[in-house]
Amino acid sequence: MSNILELRDVTRVFGDRTVLDRVSISIRQGSFTTLLGASGCGKSTSLRIMAGLDRPSGGDVLLDGKTVSGLTAYERNVAMVFQSYALYPHLTVAQNIALPLTMRHLSTLGRVPVLGSLVPGASEARRMILAKVGETAEALGLGELLDRKPGQLSGGQKQRVALGRALVRDPSLFLLDEPLSNLDARLRVRMRSEISALHRRTGKAFIYVTHDQTEAMAMADQIVVMIGGKVAQAGAPRELYERPANRDVAAFVGHNAINFLEQGDGIEIGNSVAGLRPEDLSPDTAGTLSARLESAEYLGSEIVLGLRSAKGTEIRAIAPGDYAVPAPGSELRLGFSPRKLHLFDATTGARLETAA
Numbered sequence: 001m002s003n004i005l006e007l008r009d010v011t012r013v014f015g016d017r018t019v020l021d022r023v024s025i026s027i028r029q030g031s032f033t034t035l036l037g038a039s040g041c042g043k044s045t046s047l048r049i050m051a052g053l054d055r056p057s058g059g060d061v062l063l064d065g066k067t068v069s070g071l072t073a074y075e076r077n078v079a080m081v082f083q084s085y086a087l088y089p090h091l092t093v094a095q096n097i098a099l100p101l102t103m104r105h106l107s108t109l110g111r112v113p114v115l116g117s118l119v120p121g122a123s124e125a126r127r128m129i130l131a132k133v134g135e136t137a138e139a140l141g142l143g144e145l146l147d148r149k150p151g152q153l154s155g156g157q158k159q160r161v162a163l164g165r166a167l168v169r170d171p172s173l174f175l176l177d178e179p180l181s182n183l184d185a186r187l188r189v190r191m192r193s194e195i196s197a198l199h200r201r202t203g204k205a206f207i208y209v210t211h212d213q214t215e216a217m218a219m220a221d222q223i224v225v226m227i228g229g230k231v232a233q234a235g236a237p238r239e240l241y242e243r244p245a246n247r248d249v250a251a252f253v254g255h256n257a258i259n260f261l262e263q264g265d266g267i268e269i270g271n272s273v274a275g276l277r278p279e280d281l282s283p284d285t286a287g288t289l290s291a292r293l294e295s296a297e298y299l300g301s302e303i304v305l306g307l308r309s310a311k312g313t314e315i316r317a318i319a320p321g322d323y324a325v326p327a328p329g330s331e332l333r334l335g336f337s338p339r340k341l342h343l344f345d346a347t348t349g350a351r352l353e354t355a356a
């Protein structure tokens, strides 16, 4: 499938700071990509460059195979949704959603409520806009709220209006910058599936910025992990989880923070560093690792054990919910499958192919 968007060796320099360093990202037609990374790694800058709201200092941006470096955001026909919603407080839901269409299809005079109907063509455009707004609002469950002002809406409803405004203009690409970060945890999960549903329904490419790896794993078919202005790894969620290209990606991807073990922590790994996820390590009397129990968090379906190796390394392991937790201070044996061990170069952090 072809690429709808490409960043090729994009660099962005602010003063003497290189914020993006030869970033290359390919976005397939119809795909859902998340840009994932810690605060300040350059996610928003990348998105703004894709949108045409900022220009690269070097490199190229291609939309549908053509360089668009000279095109404005408007000319690119990409839609952008921000975490702050960016709604107009004095306009109703219907007017907010309609805005991109009124800007495009009605002249200044045509936008004036009464005079507008006297402008040739304006009433037809107005009917088209009303129909499109109605359809979009229905699709997003906003049909009952069209006459409200943003101040009378919940956070989730505001975000839906922002999505509606992006959707109504039929853009070639959706760019979303942490759209859910102002919502509470439960609403985030619900909006997450609504956005996924919207993606499936439109069939358009979505590019979604987040620092929340769960969100990235749940929604994306491609995750681009950015660290310090560079692409650390790009791939399917499963690929990143199962074969992280380096230590930093391993630390960033996965619900439970990965353990890093060294020679002397009970495994023979020479000079390298071993990554072992807590969910791949559990109490096992025949296990080869040994560590002292310090804490246990009961989470219902599982128990997260906090332990320490003889060498002093912190280790987390996961036991099933019905595990009988021994007293703190007990020495526990832990088992893991060698297949689950990730080996990294101690100096560069790059993934080493495991012998196992």
Ligand SMILES: Nc1ncnc2c1ncn2[C@@H]1O[C@H](COP(=O)(O)OP(=O)(O)OP(=O)(O)O)[C@@H](O)[C@H]1O
Residues within 6 Å of the ligand: 014, 019, 037, 038, 039, 040, 041, 042, 043, 044, 045, 046, 211
């Ligand atoms: N206009 C600007 N002038 C100077 N520095 C900037 C400018 N815009 C962004 N930066 C810097 O570039 C770096 C990357 O910013 P960016 O907003 O892309 O990060 P981010 O990964 O989206 O972070 P966050 O998750 O906090 O939004 C930051 O260190 C930021 O301070």
